[in-house]
Amino acid sequence: MENLYLPKLVTIEDAYLETPDVKSFRLVFKDEALRESFTFKTGQFGLYSAFGLGESTFCISNAPTRKGYIQCTFRKTGRVTGGLFDLSIGDTMGFRGPFGNHFPIDEWKGKDITFIAGGIGLPPVRSVILNCLDRREDFGDITIVYGSRCVEDLVYKNELQHWNDRDDVALYQTVDPGGETPDWKGEVGFVPMILEKAAPKPKNSIAVICGPPIMIKFSLSVLEELGFSDNDVYTTLENKMKCGVGKCGRCNVGDIYICKEGPVYTAAEIKKMYYDF
Amino acid sequence: MSQENTEETQATETTETFEPKIMAFVCNWCTYAGADLAGTSRMEYRPNVRIIKLPCTGRIDPLFIIKAFENGADGVLVSGCHPGDCHYTAGNYHAKRRWIAFRSLMEFTGIDTRRLQFSWISASEALKWVDLINNVTDEIKALGPFMDFKNLKG
Amino acid sequence: MEKALREKARELLTTGEANVIIGYEWNRRKTRATPAFITKADEVDRLIFNPLCVNNLSIYLTRKNKDILRMGKPAIVAKGCDIKNIVVLISEGQVKREDVVIIGMSCNGVVYKQGLWKGELRPEIMPVKCHNCDVRNPHLTDFVIGDHIDFTPPETPRGMVFDKIAALDAKTPGERWSFWLEEFSRCIKCYACRQACSLCYCERCITEKNVPQWIETSAHQRGNIAWNLVRAMHLAGRCTFCGECERSCPANIKLNLVNQKLVLTVKDAFDFKSGYDEKIHPPMIVFSPDDTENFIK
Amino acid sequence: MKAMYLKKAELGKLISSVQDSGALFVGPVVDAGNVVYKEIGSASELTGDYIIPVTTYKQWVFPQTEVVATFAVTKEGVDLDGVDLDPPDVVVFGARACEAASLASLRSVFTWGEDDEFYTRREDRITVITVGCTAIDDECFCTTVELSPASTTGSDIYLRETTDDEYMAVAVTKKGEAFIKAHHGVFHQKRAAEPELVELKLPEPIKGIKKEKISAWLARTDNYQSELWPRLTRKCFGCGACTFSCPTCHCFDITDEGTAFGGERRKNWDACQFDHFTAHASGHNPRDTQFKRWRNRFMCKFKYYPDKFKTTGCVGCGRCIRVCPVRLDITEVMEEISQISE
Known part of the structure; x- marks a missing residue:
């Protein structure tokens, strides 16, 4: 019987503590055939099981161009993520997915791309960044603005270093005022302010945003001032999900089921939705 | 419930050698110390009891007791400092009020109150602890496995 | 009026x-x-x-x-x-x-x-x-x-609820258990009893606390028994017997019986009836050294 | 297929015939003062004296709680087992026309995109025998939502009572035809004169309600913020009685039960009326007050279902009105919306 709710078993191949409460896993399917056949698109998400505790939803944070494994990053907040957080290399967990729509990267060929992320909002964006970097010649300028509350809370520190070292990426790292350490070399200030400073050119350009609602709100108005069209600004909507397949009825924003029709939307599409955030 | 439980239940049903599982919720300062004294004094008593130590009997939520039964306990023992001896002055008095109501509720619901026992045991009463555990174990052994809860459909 | x-x-x-x-x-x-x-x-x-x-x-x-x-x-x-x-x-x-x-x-x-x-x-x-x-x-x-109403309630409370409590008390524990098992099995976990109760004012109910999940949310016997016992217990010494929970219950579970039983227990044990004096603390947050029971060994 | 007849006195025969075939027979019985659907053993348990049972028969296609996977955690890893569902055949007798129409709505959700076989396998094996209503109450409003006691949508067999204590049975679907054939010993053809049918009772359509006006008003996203929602629905205190007794409500939760060593994953009914239904782990809740949750229920019935799934979201059975502890009447909201949009 086709069981929509039956997860696939995955093994934690690598685990990495990003911040005191954020962990990244690198997962491989137990089923070797599935390792080969599994594909996903950038922006899609999965449901991750800690057996005995339940399932939790977060994005797949690696790029589909790097095959054979899944990466995810999550913050320990509740029952399931708390359980997942306690797992370590070699442990088994469950995965269902991939679900949802994806970023239309192929349509972005030849354009400049600006990534704007805050805190734990970087993982979904990372998938797009990696995808774009793997096909670097397809795109114009790449700008990344990433900030968090404090230096300790920045995720993917190694990767940030790597992006910083590249000549073909403009990386702006920032922490909220008061969150800096004495040896902090990045910016200090909220993400929207730094975005204003980075001032990406709006023409022939795409912006991808992910982060806390308040950051999204102010970044959107900055982008608007810079002259970005709502059709060129992408974000991913996150809502509580249980089934991932449009049955359980809780992720809807108005008539839109985020898990099936989302989570990736342009700002223009979001403005047309019922206000149910 | 875990498969371990159901297997064990089935096993105990078929044999004469039923060994009850007894859950004891005890306070850190008196009963636990009493049980500890029994241990350090090399007193022997029935191994059927599993102890959960809490700071005070006032911390014992009736929910713990329900949860213990749900998870396959055949009996539950709750024990703490004698009235007036509470390390936190009055935790056991509050607990006593709660137990009066809870025991009445359990009785009204039809749960055999012999499976839910309460006692006061001080840090020096190792003997009382040993006797209590032996008695409670015998009593619950005689009652057999607590099928009321084990038979609940999950 | x-x-x-x-x-x-x-x-x-x-x-x-x-x-x-x-x-x-x-x-x-x-x-x-x-x-x-x-x-x-x-x-x-x-x-x-x-x-x-x-x-x-x-x-x-x-x-x-x-x-x-x-x-x-x-x-x-x-x-x-x-x-x-x-x-x-x-x-x-x-x-x-x-x-x-x-x-x-x-x-x-x-x-x-x-x-x-x-x-x-x-x-x-x-x-x-x-x-x-x-x-x-x-x-x-x-x-x-409205006008003053002359009505003296009976000395000892009467009515179906009290009769049923007495009848249940007279039964064996086994009979009581099957009675409640049957009652609580009808529970559909709609939580109308909780939502209708003004004394169940927690913003996060114990059933919604999931680290750990104390009460199983499934509407199977185990989850239903746990929920109904805990709900009753949380109202011990507080319930005023307004009856809203039973009235709201779409499955007609006799919640008034458990509630009233605890009202009677609290009355007997602590001589307290809730809902009359706003200056007196509810019985479960205070104590008296003279509280008596007969079951603690 | 021609109309067949079934003597009320021979229901017992039908029940044993169904049970002999290995199927469950579900019908309305009185339980603790309520008429509810229940699996029954004999005809004496059935009641004929009801408007509509308090509970729905959706529990036989979408159980309140069901295991979707079991797991055991061992040193080596996790043993995970799916469920190979083989549900029994179920015959629901005495359903009402309004409720029968709801299975199509549930199916549309559970087969949208991927098929939820926990639902479809059960629904494939259910036979719905509807009895036309000869009594109604104030809460019935099927005629307001374009159904009626005479509608056969969703029924497999439609029964009408006759004045000589029989049912006239019309097979609506192939499944219904097959059912009558399988139990042909109980059904018979009328030989004498045409029987007289007991007249159906139809609720008067509520005049103030205009369905097109409601959809047009709901379609405007600015009305989502209308003051009407809090004004009319703030008395709702957020229990799940309406959703759990609704034949088209489909929301569920997926939860794990057990210990660190093993347990099961369950699919349980859930309700959009509960405050933690949409709450994020961060504490943010998109529907943080009760009127927003109630608004979602109304929108789901009258906007999302019709637009997205092309089925009816509300069949007018009136159960949500009957069970509501604060008597929040969905038709009053429909009427109010129809009127303000004039």
């Missing part, structure tokens, strides 16, 4: 003594009374009061209903039995006495379920609480609407 109520409501709204009147109004067909929130003085004529006004409106004073709290200072239309709940809310620090205007209604009784109403209040359709009511003249009020 309704006229006096409307006048009082108009006065409270115009003077600004209250911003919202929580009362009752007719439904569209005028067959049922339903809660109403009146904020404008020219709408007070919607207010009604009759034996169909069975809801315990004190639920709207709790923090569960934040959007109602945001409407401003409430004046609540309350029968004596509803006032008992307000008293408990005050004694537990949930509501400040000065933050609510209580319009007490003299009451001759209500109907247990509104569907039973055929235009006349007969004893058979009244809930047990009404037959034993000692607060037909409301006890904690700012204003009383």
